[in-house]
Amino acid sequence: MIESTHDGNPLLTWGGAPHFRFRDLLHRLFSMANQGFLRLEFLQMATGSILEFLACDVLEVCLEEGGKRYRCRAEAGEGGLRFYSGLDAGDPAQLPDQILASVLRGQFLAASPFSTRAGSFWTSDSSRPVLLRENGRHDAQAHSVVIGGDYRSLAFVPVPVDERIRGVLHLGSRKADHFTRNDVQFFEGVGETLGVAVAFQAAQWALRERVKELDCLYGIAQVSQRDGGTLDDQMQAIVELLPPAWQYPELTCARILLNGRCFDTPGFQETPWRQEAGLVVAGKLRGAVRVHYLREMPAFDEGPFLQEERNLIEEVAHQVGLLVNRGEDALAKAKLFHMLEQRRE
Template identity: 35%
Template sequence: MPFANCPVKGRIRALFAEFPATGAVMLELAMKPTSASTPSGLELLKAGILPLSRQILRLANAGTPRIRFLREVSKGLLEHAGCDRLEIWLSDVALDYRWIAHADGTGRFDFARTGTPAGVGEGKPHENDGVAEIAKRILAGATPVSSIHITSNGSWWTNRLSSPAGSAVAWIPLVVDEDTRGLLVLMAEPARLKFSPDAIAALEGMAQILGMAIATRRAQSALRERIKELTCLYRISHVIEQEDVPFEQRISRVVSLLPEAWQFPEIAAAQIMLDGRSNEAGDCSKLVYRQQADIVVGGTRRGFVEVGYTESYEDFAEGPFLPEEQKLIGAVARELALCVERHETYVERCRMEEQIRHADRLATLGQFAAGVAHEINEPLGGILGFAQLIQKSGEISPQSAADVEQIIAASLRAREIVRKIMLFARQTYPEKRAIELSAAVDDAVLFLEPRCAKQGIKLERRLAEPSPVILADPVQINQVVVNLVVNALQATSGAGRIVVQTKDLGGAAQIIVSDTGCGIKPEIMDRIFNPFFTTKEIGVGTGLGLSVVHGIVTSHGGTIDVTSEPGHGATFTVNLPTAAESTGKGV
């Protein structure tokens, strides 16, 4: 059975059967010595073949990177064979390459994609000699030229090649696997050694050991990279699933796992850029080579994952990154996209749940407030009525008249509070009709301009034209705008600014009131719509303005949102359905 087709477990046995001279390395090998007193190349090979084989297989089992592996193997072969130069030619389904090493330790790696017109060995004129030409002939299946010996195992050799002049050269077939064929080429000056059939037989056996080592190195390297890839993805998945850990902290942990998953972690650096914020492991500003994969969430590019190397290695001859690494960085980007999507879904769910809880609290407060308002309204009407009767009687002292005036003022204030409570509790129902939102907002703002001017605050209108049309109670929309602007006035001092806007979003319309005031502290943000909650001084506000706004907006099928940064103002956004959206048809 041909050696290349033997089962893996039988290859060593077949090697010894097919190459008895190598099997006995250890067997009596003999090469014609150039002198009786100097050990021949074969004697050196015989003395070192066993430790050399062990060294080669040890390098292969370690999955040593290709260039380092070739350099170490070449050093050992040249030393033990007594040659001046070594070449390894390999060709597989993806790549042709030629490795050239010299006894002085220098080396060069040429490669070309399989099927390219020039192929390997074409790059430098001084390398375009007879050695390369014959190597190409052998790989192409051509017949030997004159003065070339050929063995039954397909090796070519000569002790007097014309170019380079007089060189002793051997071209030994390399069998790596079914898809990879190649040659081991050894050269020496004739004055140093001459090849013989026994020497070629020994080198054929060594070439087969080298072929097995190359196959093992490839398998071990691929296995190690696959283990690193799977380990990296497993650790990333574990980090992403830790929902009790803050999102930014999880992203930072993910990026720290990336460099060690690449082929050369000692010079690797990584970066995750997400929504303009960067997390780095290593110094990405020094990257010499880099690869990226986009983070795409819901069809939108939100950032990227980047991994690269800060230095250049000789192993980068055919490219710094493995195909598996490009797949890995793509997988990491997809995992991060899913993580972002899940996180945003979780945040939105929490926000909606909080809104529901808040709405429930407001509904409960509204029911309570309605009951209180009804209980207060009747006796309050009596107090106000009797006080006004006393005032009109004219039969009281000046001091009593002043006291009655205070009673009437307090009663009117209490009645206004009751009215707002009724609005908040939705005990008064809106009389809805189609109105132009911009006109309604403009009317409300008009009455507040003098007050703003008096306080030195600039009031700007940015009203949509044409105006969106909504189905609403114009009086209540007026109350919404007035309450929001008054709230902004009370929060703004000095040369501040209030901007009132309307927007048409198609199926929805917006009223936006923003100011440059003191803003709202985060710890009270979820309480600002509660009735009677206020941060103002006693007598300045009732704490019902925003509660009334919330009640009116909700009764119109809308929502109200607020954003604020303490010291930098606040923005209230009222979202209302348009008339067409409310009725299901055009106005």
């Protein structure tokens, strides 16, 4: 439980510990956000750190972005923390998920005293009836519901990120009357901190991904400008540029298929987790550029692949097509020139 100080600021003391514990949490969150982890990896580590800090029995972080909902859950038990993470819309038939979704969208579902101005909802005993309003409409008829479940005390706190990403902290304790209004207001401060860390992580991740993409395309441009290499040499050099540009380089292999010939990265394997773009040369389909993951990975925009990776593989295929076309044009011109020279002789 949070112990408010004499000046009423719960951020200065938590559980009798000095405020440097909160500063330590800040440092840990932003340090993790700056280390290049993927969204779910970052959320899992952040969830464990916040649960340890708040000493609840369960804590879930839910983020919604672009129609996708990321959920990471940590539960404290005798064997330590247990984690669940993934892309999951939840079960709308379950009251906790209904409340979570409404807090996520900034709707006030509960009548006072179970909500705050910041949009949080909590109950000190989930076995007692709670007065709710459907869809957050204040003109709707309120009705009593019992949330129930294993956790007697529940809190749902907004995590403000930006206009694209919205989030919720879902906290639970097996003890009744574990959360107070002061606790929930403190949780809102933690939620705001997490929101800033999420925005920072998203910006850092996007920057790293763009750098990887630019490195790949710059590498292709360099290959196309080399003198003396054969087309086969160029295709092999380009295919080896692809894995480092995808999310999981160590689990990525690639193939360029051109005119029935394959140019593969070392250790290439055909797997079900494939992203492909057609290789068009002078308006004709002549092959494909393929990227495979060696094992199943979390789902994103296109199976385990990102929309940005779809854009990249399409651009790679386009650049390879231009390279092949230029090479064939140059070869055709050289042959024509040679024929003209022979006629003059």
